[in-house]
Amino acid sequence: MSVHSVKHKRRVIGCFSLILFIIFGSAFGVSLMKVIKEKKKKPEVHENKIPIYNVITTNLTVIKTFNTLIQPDKSIEISSAVGEKINKTYVEIGSVVTQGQILIELDKRYKKIDVRKAMAKVLESTVALSNAAIDLANNRKLYNEEVIGDDILRKYIVAHRNALAENENTKAIFDFTKERLADCTIKAPCNGKISKKYVDEGERVVPNQALLDMVDDTTLRVIFYVGDHDIFDITPGKRIFFNTGELSGINFTATVAYISSDVEPKSFLYRIEGIYNNKDGKVKPGLLGRVNIPLREYKNLIVIPSYTINEDEKGNYVILLSGTSNVNRRIETGKEYKQWVQVKSGLKSGDKIILR
Known part of the structure; x- marks a missing residue:
């Protein structure tokens, strides 16, 4: 082998080694820069979000349900x-x-x-x-x-x-x-x-004997009974809504036409009758159902979940979020509607109640 060939091989090997060194050096440098940047980043602080209830005013309609008979x-x-x-x-x-x-x-x-x-x-x-x-x-x-x-x-x-x-x-x-x-x-x-x-062909009847019963079901009466605490909220012409077991998914609208002036002897309840226009014949007389009637309407009420209310020897209070701190706020409560309580005083729209 000539001296020239040996020198050529050495130069090729040297160039190849230099290229490898540059490649691995660059990769190492990039990785090192990433590590440095990660160390320079400020650690993230995860703040715990406090569950709150935003107080707003609302309108409320009290609806009661009664059993009804369609006649x-x-x-x-x-x-x-x-x-x-x-x-x-x-x-x-x-x-x-x-x-x-x-x-x-x-x-x-x-x-x-x-x-x-x-x-x-x-x-x-x-x-x-x-x-x-x-x-x-x-x-x-x-x-x-x-x-x-x-x-x-x-x-x-x-x-x-x-x-x-x-x-x-x-x-x-x-x-x-x-x-x-x-x-x-x-x-x-x-x-x-x-x-x-009641009769068939060929039978002999006597005077005043019942032959047939006939109903006019184009107009129906929706009959139900209420107590003395609800009777004053029901007036003639008031709209009521009812459904039957046969058509439980459909609500029909009737109008109050009759309110008894005295209670029934046995039940001590007042008889109410609504009139329903049944010209389409969808509702069958004699069915039992449920009637829903809006009794009272309240406007601009503040109601809050009952579980947000705390109680001590001084009365009821809620915990409000005020800036970065919490404060106790005394409240006066009113009527309770299932899991909601009316607040008469102590809160205003926009207050934030901390949920327990």
Whole structure:
């Protein structure tokens, strides 16, 4: 190997070593600078945040809940005015009917016979009245001519009056039999729904026997009872909100229409009735439910969580955050609403209460 080749190899090895030294030296220098910077940084101080409640004014509505019974505004028992056999029934339980619609028809045969008999009596009495009137006119003429005396004329006057009375009586009987015939057709007295049915076709009914029950459920009554401590906050026209077990997720709005003036004998509670417009038919009468009624409204109240209140021999107080220190503040409390307490004095909006 020549001297020139050996020198060349030494130079290459030297350059390569220098490059490695520079690379590792630079990396070491960067790491050292990072360590120095980290040491120069000020240690972070983690302050403990104190949980506080910000005092604000609020409006509060006291709502009470009562059990309620939903009843139709009108409930009618339809009975028979005459005693006959049922020929035809046109409705079933749940049938929706309109005023004047035929519900039941009774056997009319015997009532038609009675009408014809009564009509014959009217015709007979009308003829008798006409004859009595002619006799009276003729005898009055004879009386004026002094052919007959007062006693005979009075007999014809009495006979005419009796014929007139008999004619009126037969007319009344005729009208009565026509009414009895009309009573064989039972019609709906108003719009509504059939809620009960007591008879079937072919049965014989007697006068005043119940045939059907009918309700008008387009208007419902929401009935509930309250005590004497709530009665003064309920007035006619006040809106109430109710729901039923069948539609528990839906609230309906009714209006107070009736407030009893005295308590119920057994419960010593006041009866309240609200009116609900049920034209869409969503609410069924006879259901039980819950009614919510806003009784009292309070404005610009200060209420705080009950657990923030401390008590000692001097009374109630809260711990306020004031700058960097804590101070005890005496308060006067009012009514309690579940886990919230009204503060009458001692606090203002913006105060910060330290939560325990």
